[in-house]
Amino acid sequence: MPPPPAPPQPGPPPGWTPNQAVPPYGPRSPYGYAPNWRPPKRKSSAAAVIGGLTGVLAFVFVAIVVASAVLKSAQRHDPVSPIALPTSTFDPTSKPSTSKPKSRPTGKDSTSDKPAVTLNRGLKNNTVYRAGSLAQPNCPAGNASIYNHAQFKTLILKTGKCMGQAWAPALKRVGIEWRPPGYMIAQRRGRGACGDYPSPGSNVPYYCPSNSTIYASTSAMAEEYGPLSSWNGVIISMMGHEYGHHVQHLTGISESWWRRYQESSSRSGQLALTRRHELQATCFGAMFMRAVSRSYPVTVARRDTLLWAYGHLGDPPGGPRDHGSTRSNARWFRQGYTRPKAYQCNTWVMGSSYVS
Template identity: 50%
Template sequence: MGVGAVLGTVFGSIAALFVLIVIGAAMIGGAKESRTTTPIAIPTLSPYDEPTRRPDRTSSERPSTDSSREPSTEPSTEPSTGPSPTRTQDEEPDREQEVDPPAQVTVNRSLKNNTVYRAGALPRLRCRAGNVSIFSHSQLKSLILRTGRCMDQAWGQILRKQGIPFSPPNYAIVAGRGRGACGDYPAAGSMVPYYCPRNNTIYASTTAMAKGNGNARGYGQIISWHGGIISMMAHEYGHHVQNITGLMDSWWARTLDSTSQSGKLALNRRMELQATCFGGMWMRSVAGTYPVNSTNRNQLFFFYSQVGDYPGFPRDHGSRANNNRWFRQGWLKSQAYQCNTWMAASSTTS
């Protein structure tokens, strides 16, 4: 074999080895990326049929001091801990907080790569609703508190596994109206419940939710089955999840940094639609025992095509089509990362 042939063989071998090293490095890099990059939620669902008649103002309304469903030009209360809410005789007293010891892992509290997205699906728990009338304060209040304990079990289980300290929210449920740490409930001309991050409390008026308030239709005038109201309470519980996982703090920081009103509203929509997706996850998790049959499931899907932003009001909660899209996203895909609205296309959070 000549010198040229030998050199050719040597250099060919070196070149082949270099190619193998490059390919190997790329494979290792890809493997690392797959372990550290949060999967992106890509809603592929078509919007539910739009209603042919514009209903009265429903759940697109929210007090300016919370992250529930009522119009607001911009958030006005920074999420923080604070004193317990003032209770009336009709309200449920504070429940004891279960605070975990400090986690042994580093918890990511950002919007796009939050640790909650690794939590997976909610466990299928036995959570029976029974035969409840939403027009009875005592029955509806009891159902809200009972299903709230189911939400505690479900969310607490998957959050603790990720090293996220968990504590349940408080509830303040009245028949008429009251004043909470984040404002009146219901607000004037509103019927929606709200979550107050200042004291981790969900506030609601059973009469307003069922029958409406002023010109605002009640949820019971859209869907008389109690699952509609409970799904909204699951939405408010979703805000509690956002609060204890750091999503709410990160959202607020981004909101303060935003220099435009449209930017603030866009952030608020992603926040609200994520809570709706979390609510869809929970309703699916109890579908077998609540129960939620196919007829009631379709009622829920229709219900979420009726709530959202309407012309003439601030675009702070997302269109009706996108509210429906993200509720069904949580229901059908049932994985926490599938509710990552912060990495979703803006067209799905408009």
């Protein structure tokens, strides 16, 4: 049965003029992440290797062309509809399997009789897909200015806390251990465990799995997102994308992705895997925006702004195909927002045309 037609595509946000465009986010490194990061010379453990090698899972969309080009692009691309993901590989309503550990015959030293949860940390059948919807925290955004470092930093930290309040209950109920990420927010530039932030030539925040920290520069983001400053939801959704990488890290998805990335013998295969990884983080970020839609609030007009923006964000022509086309980014943001259950963000079971 064909999917229902998508609603009319929203227009640009208020204040957008034909000569304005969000500039590209800057060059990627040969690895697709932080230009200053290199693999560690010494291996200490599997976890450290994975943490170091993944480096920065930056939300490096590249962006909006001038309005005339946008209009031409809109004419060339059909509206996207949410995806009806198959549930044949798992039952999203089932509970994780449990097993009762055997007690040791040593009295007080016996193990607990509490059932141990068997987690799936793979890509297609990960336990997170049974988590369902996110909690809906009370998270009013206020009127923070992105041009004021203190206000912008407070907004990032406040909404970051809300992201934890949304994700933690969902993960805990399926037995996934929860811990919040750290934050390093600089006014201009800084240096973290995965290199400089922002990365040279870039402006976006990034997540560093080696220390579970999100890094961001308020001035870099404000400089690039001035045309969208009438509402900061686009920026917060980008932070939600980085938080999505944290969820992938906690659930084992990032580890499984990186293992397959290393095993791939072709560059095109590696890029295809990375697109699935990034588009899933976008879907997870959209789930959060939906979770706070009442209290943030995300009005109908603001929702339309988000959908419009993600319909014009994606890999640049001639650049690395590691974050997905504008069509794919629009599809997966809409997917997470309109079908906000974790299994609806399972990019790993979809055909290549859905993650192009």
